[in-house]
Amino acid sequence: xxxxxxxxxxxxxxxxxxxxxxxxxxxxxxxxxxxxxxxxxxxxxxxxxxxxxxxxxxxxxxxxxxxxxxxxxxxxxxxxxxxxxxxxxxxxxxxxxxxxxxxxxxxxxxxxxxxxxxxxxxxxxxxxxxxxxxxxxxxxxxxxxxxxxxxxxxxxxxxxxxxxxxxxxxxxxxxxxxxxxxxxxxxxxxxxxxxxxxxxxxxxxxxxxxxxxxxxxxxxxxxxxxxxxxxxxxxxxxxxxxxxxxxxxxxxxxxxxxxxxxxxxxxxxxxxxxxxxxxxxxxxxxxxxxxxxxxxxxxxxxxxxxxxxxxxxxxxxxxxxxxxxxxxxxxxxxxxxxxxxxxxxxxxxxxxxxxxxxxxxxxxxxxxxxxxxxxxxxxxxxxxxxxxxxxxxxxxxxxxxxxxxxxxxxxxxxxxxxxxxxxxxxxxxxxxxxxxxxxxxxxxxxxxxxxxxxxxxxxxxxxxxxxxxxxxxxxxxxxxxxxxxxxxxxxxxxxxxx
Numbered sequence: 001x002x003x004x005x006x007x008x009x010x011x012x013x014x015x016x017x018x019x020x021x022x023x024x025x026x027x028x029x030x031x032x033x034x035x036x037x038x039x040x041x042x043x044x045x046x047x048x049x050x051x052x053x054x055x056x057x058x059x060x061x062x063x064x065x066x067x068x069x070x071x072x073x074x075x076x077x078x079x080x081x082x083x084x085x086x087x088x089x090x091x092x093x094x095x096x097x098x099x100x101x102x103x104x105x106x107x108x109x110x111x112x113x114x115x116x117x118x119x120x121x122x123x124x125x126x127x128x129x130x131x132x133x134x135x136x137x138x139x140x141x142x143x144x145x146x147x148x149x150x151x152x153x154x155x156x157x158x159x160x161x162x163x164x165x166x167x168x169x170x171x172x173x174x175x176x177x178x179x180x181x182x183x184x185x186x187x188x189x190x191x192x193x194x195x196x197x198x199x200x201x202x203x204x205x206x207x208x209x210x211x212x213x214x215x216x217x218x219x220x221x222x223x224x225x226x227x228x229x230x231x232x233x234x235x236x237x238x239x240x241x242x243x244x245x246x247x248x249x250x251x252x253x254x255x256x257x258x259x260x261x262x263x264x265x266x267x268x269x270x271x272x273x274x275x276x277x278x279x280x281x282x283x284x285x286x287x288x289x290x291x292x293x294x295x296x297x298x299x300x301x302x303x304x305x306x307x308x309x310x311x312x313x314x315x316x317x318x319x320x321x322x323x324x325x326x327x328x329x330x331x332x333x334x335x336x337x338x339x340x341x342x343x344x345x346x347x348x349x350x351x352x353x354x355x356x357x358x359x360x361x362x363x364x365x366x367x368x369x370x371x372x373x374x375x376x377x378x379x380x381x382x383x384x385x386x387x388x389x390x391x392x393x394x395x396x397x398x399x400x401x402x403x404x405x406x407x408x409x410x411x412x413x414x415x416x417x418x419x420x421x422x423x424x425x426x427x428x429x430x431x432x433x434x435x436x437x438x439x440x441x442x443x444x445x446x447x448x449x450x451x452x453x454x455x456x457x458x459x460x461x462x463x464x465x466x467x468x469x470x471x472x473x474x475x476x477x478x479x480x481x482x483x484x485x486x487x488x489x490x491x492x493x494x495x496x497x498x
Contacts, residue, residue: 021386023144025063026052029383032072035104035123037130043072044104044129048381050144051181053174061156064174065144067381068135068182069104078186081132081217081483084175086139088196088225090167091395093143094136095373096365097194097222101466102128102476103136105380107372112343113467115368121376126476131483132190135178139167141393144385163399164227168203169211175204176212188487190218192479195432195463198224198423198440199405205419206408215416215493218486219409220479221423223463225432226440228406237436238318239280242304244433245324246271248342249306251428252328256303264427264460271304272435283317321430322355336360341462342428361462366391410444413453417493420486422455424475426465434458455482 028049035042048067052060074080085102087094100107105121128134138145140161147155160166179185191208193201198221208214229237249255250264259267282289282297298312305312305319306328312319325342329335334351338344338361346360370391377383413419423441425434441454457478459465466472 023063023065023146023385023387024050025060025148026050029381031380031382033104033380035125035127035129037104037125037127040130042104042130045070045072046381048377048383051174051178052148053140053170054177055156059150060148061150062140062147062161062170063145064140065138066135066178067098068133069129070133071129077184079188081188081190081487082179082184083128083132083134083190083192085134085136086171086191086193086197086200088194088198088200089142089392089395090139090162090196090398091142091393092195093373093389093391093393094138095143095369095391096464097192097466098136099369099373099376100464101472102134102192102479104129105376106472107368109368109467111469113341113461113464115364119368119371119375121372121380126473128476128479128483131480133184133187137171137174139171139395141395142390144387144389145393146387159399162395162397163401164199164203164403164405166399167200168207168405171200172204172207172212175208176214179214188217188483189214190220190483190486191216192220192222193224194222196225197222198432198437199227199403202409203405205412209412209415215418216412217418217420217488218482219419219421220482221421221437223425223429223432223465224423224437224440226406226436227400227403229436229440236280236439238320239275239283240436240439241319241321241324241430241433242275242279242301243268243271243435244427244430245305245307245319247427247434248324248337248430249304249328251343252306252337254306254328254332259303268427274300274304275435279317287316320354325356325430326353338362338430338462340429340431341426341464341467342430343462365464365467406440406444410450413445413450417495418486418488420453420455420482422457422478422482424457424459424465424478426459426462426471428461429463429465431463
């Protein structure tokens with residue numbers, strides 16, 4: 001009899017837990033919290049869960065996991081800004097800005113952004129929740145967002161989601177549903193995207209206007225990845241790396257004394273001018289450049305980058321960033337520097353080679369973000385599932401064709417006099433460089449008639465500039481100022497004759 005009960009208990013446990021692992025299509029969990037932001041006590045509601053993406057028949061073809069923060073006791077919700085937040089990848093969860101930048105909680109890290117134990121989160125006294133409500137959206141196959149099979153068990157075509165234009169199209173539809181459900185149509189609206197999210201929000205600005213009839217007050221691009229730039233051609237793209245090389249070399253203290261003793265912001269304008277006026281034309285000449293000019297440019301590049309003239313000439317003035325990360329400290333310490341944040345150091349198997357074995361900064365970030373987001377969602381937001389939280393999901397192959405997002409942003413701005421743009425970049429970001437971001441900003445509006453509606457902000461850190469506490473404070477304050485400057489304040493959306 002004892003054996004019978006033992007078998008029965010085992011069978012019951014098996015039946016209880018051996019279920020198919022899947023995420024609910026449409027659900028939410030609500031919790032209430034308090035925090036202190038900028039010295040003021042803030043009460044807020046957190047809603048986390050899943051909301052469907054509908055197909056043309058009105059059936060769910062995917063469900064997106066999101067977290068929505070609303071400040072409580074707001075008397076005039078219609079005038080309260082709503083910020084819709086994305087990360088990038090493509091294929092990255094919206095985790096990085098969520099628990100390290102604008103949200104009410106931040107990682108348990110040190111003041112420079114390095115992981116410490118115990119893993120977890122703490123209150124963010126710099127969150128923008130005091131001035132705006134925020135929703136963090138996870139595209140398909142990131143976090144807990146998933147495709148949904150039809151009644152026959154067939155999943156949608158992957159090209160419905162995984163490409164520049166497909167991504168923009170379905171996300172704009174999802175945003176429409178979200179704004180309608182949460183009754184936020186009256187609110188001033190902002191979209192913020194980091195890294196690939198920069199490409200995403202440039203396209204979304206226009207798609208929301210022209211397909212959803214939803215007009216924005218602001219677009220914020222954090223360390224934006226402009227794929228139009230990457231595919232432009234090497235004379236432009238490779239030359240744009242030099243100001244970043246100078247910044248990283250200055251931080252690592254390997255520049256000549258004449259530069260090293262200056263402040264970073266004294267150096268960069270000089271390097272930017274050389275890049276545009278000397279380096280870019282020199283590279284454009286290719287093999288027909290004179291030896292005299294080539295040597296002169298290489299000497300100046302070496303002066304600004306910390307690299308040797310020899311290595312620069314061996315690359316015909318086009319030094320790949322991957323080589324720079326491996327080469328900069330090769331003869332000094334033998335360490336590599338980080339790709340997304342060149343303050344970070346790595347150790348390779350051998351000092352020889354043309355690129356680092358791994359990304360030192362990303363390893364550090366995964367170290368701290370992964371346990372923190374899993375703990376936070378389950379224990380603070382009370383959303384519990386056996387599904388895996390995908391920090392990076394399966395979204396490839398990704399269709400980069402027909403990329404018109406830069407012009408999409410220009411068109412959206414031209415049609416909407418309210419719409420303003422802010423770009424935030426870290427000087428030590430070697431993946432989506434600050435000068436590349438500036439170049440993108442310059443190219444959006446060739447007429448120059450809207451340049452007063454663009455703002456650029458630089459920070460003394462990397463891709464995730466907010467991991468450095470000093471920049472976390474400044475960057476959030478910059479968002480607050482941007483939101484304030486882009487509110488209508490009763491002014492009509494129209495152009496004046498000038």
